[in-house]
Structures are given as structure tokens and as C-alpha cells.
Amino acid sequence: MSFWEQLRFNTEGLIPAIVQDNRSGRVLMMAWMNRESLEQTLATGNTVFWSRSRQKLWRKGETSGHIQIVKQIALDCDGDTLLIKVDPRGPACHEGYQSCFFRSVNSWTRELFIGEELMARPEEIYKR
Amino acid sequence: MSFWEQLRFNTEGLIPAIVQDNRSGRVLMMAWMNRESLEQTLATGNTVFWSRSRQKLWRKGETSGHIQIVKQIALDCDGDTLLIKVDPRGPACHEGYQSCFFRSVNSWTRELFIGEELMARPEEIYKR
Numbered sequence: 001m002s003f004w005e006q007l008r009f010n011t012e013g014l015i016p017a018i019v020q021d022n023r024s025g026r027v028l029m030m031a032w033m034n035r036e037s038l039e040q041t042l043a044t045g046n047t048v049f050w051s052r053s054r055q056k057l058w059r060k061g062e063t064s065g066h067i068q069i070v071k072q073i074a075l076d077c078d079g080d081t082l083l084i085k086v087d088p089r090g091p092a093c094h095e096g097y098q099s100c101f102f103r104s105v106n107s108w109t110r111e112l113f114i115g116e117e118l119m120a121r122p123e124e125i126y127k128r
Numbered sequence: 129m130s131f132w133e134q135l136r137f138n139t140e141g142l143i144p145a146i147v148q149d150n151r152s153g154r155v156l157m158m159a160w161m162n163r164e165s166l167e168q169t170l171a172t173g174n175t176v177f178w179s180r181s182r183q184k185l186w187r188k189g190e191t192s193g194h195i196q197i198v199k200q201i202a203l204d205c206d207g208d209t210l211l212i213k214v215d216p217r218g219p220a221c222h223e224g225y226q227s228c229f230f231r232s233v234n235s236w237t238r239e240l241f242i243g244e245e246l247m248a249r250p251e252e253i254y255k256r
Contacts, residue, residue: 001240003233018146018155025153027146030209042238074229075240077221081158083229093205101202101211105131110170112129112203 008079009035014050015082019092021099022071022085028092029100031058033082045070047086064125066090096120136207137163142178143210147220149227150199150213156220157228159186161210173198175214192253194218224248 009015014032021028031049033041037057040048047068051058061067068086075082093100102116137143142160149156159177161169165185168176175196179186189195196214203210221228230244 001231003238003240006231006240016144016158018158020155027148027155027211030144030146030204042233042235072232073235074232074243076158076228077223077225077230078228081228083155095205097205100204100206100209102205103129103134104200104202105170107170107201110131112131112134115202 006079017082017084019084019086022087026099091119096122134203134207145210145212147212147214150215154227155229219247224250
């Protein structure tokens, strides 16, 4: 069963990619890939996404240095979502948290609270 | 910080929801929610999605019995993706696997292989 034949990109030519820390199991982020970014991810062994806001390839870590080394790529049953297990070299989130999902909902008040420690200050991530 | 104010649904009024097993950390599936399905998820404590193919609310487990009890809901930094940690009562996948991401890519051949054990036969899931 060929991986490429089973993939279903959406009408914009994109597929969502969930990124998970291979060791801790923590879900780090969700971003989008097009065919080219997925090809580059497979070829380089580091995650490369498609930035919908900038409309260009986004090599994760190209400015921050916080690359993600790909350990495994899984595809879901209907072929329209990727799960990428990585070894992250630094926080995934541009706000300095290990995971972009650092805010959780309080089930009683419906307010958000921050459930993670800050790993780096955002202004330091992009200063080097 | 109100949860609802921070949420950013897409142009179709949907937001992707990653579902993760709260104990094992395994990523089980990715599905979509609209405002109503998210309200029902919060109100009932079980996951309720929006089925894009059937264009209706999809109460996970309504035919299979394999409900997902919500333990935590997290929101990512730009507010456009949810991470829902659950206690699953049966396999998430309609094909009988615990996780919909049961196929992985062989990094050399680019072929898919099945990396998980089948938990239930699909024909048995929907027979009851």
C-alpha cells in the first residue's frame, strides 16, 4: 500500500499534521502540509510545513533553531490527517511553551488557564 | 480569558479537534467540531463532533457504544485547534483499531505498514 496513493489532501491541496513528542507523548502542535512540504519532510528528516498565513514553505526551526527530527509518520484511516512523531529540539510554540496547547479550559468557569511552564521567553527565541 | 472568545472557527464554522487517550497519551483520531458540537461536548462530558460527510452532529459512540469521556480540553496558541484528552470506552477507529492512526510509513520503501493490533472486528462493532 503506497503512502502517496492513500493520502487525501483537501481542496486547497493541504493535509493537517499533528506533531507529537515521540518520547513524552505530548501533542506539540498542529500545522498544515502540502505535497512539497511533505516531500521535504521525508527527504530532510525534519518537519517542513506550509504556512497558510505566509503562503510559503515553513521549515520549522529555521529562525528559532527549534527543529523537530522526524521519528515516525502515521496516516489515519481515511487518509486525510497525518500524525508525526518527533524528537523536538526546543519548544514547539512561538510563545515559548513546549506545546502550543498550553492553555486548558476550566470545566466549571469555562475560563482558560495556563497548564504548562514557560521554557523560553519569546523575545529570546528569535533574537539569535 | 474566556474560552469562547479565544476560539477561532474556520470559514465553514469548524475547528479541528485532536483526540488523545488521557492515560496512554496515544493520539486516537482527529475530527471536526462546530459550535453546537463543542457546546454538547462540554454539556454532556462526552465527545460530540460535526460530521462533514453526513453534515450532522456525530455523537461518538452512538451506534458503536465506544464513547469518549472528556477529561481535559486544551486550545492552541492561535486558538484554531483543540486537543481533547479522553478516557475512551473502546476503539476510536471504525476499523476496530484503538487509534485511527494505525498505519505508518516505512521510511525506506514509502509503503504503509500496520503498527497496531486489531481490538475488535468492524462487523462486530456495529452489529449490537
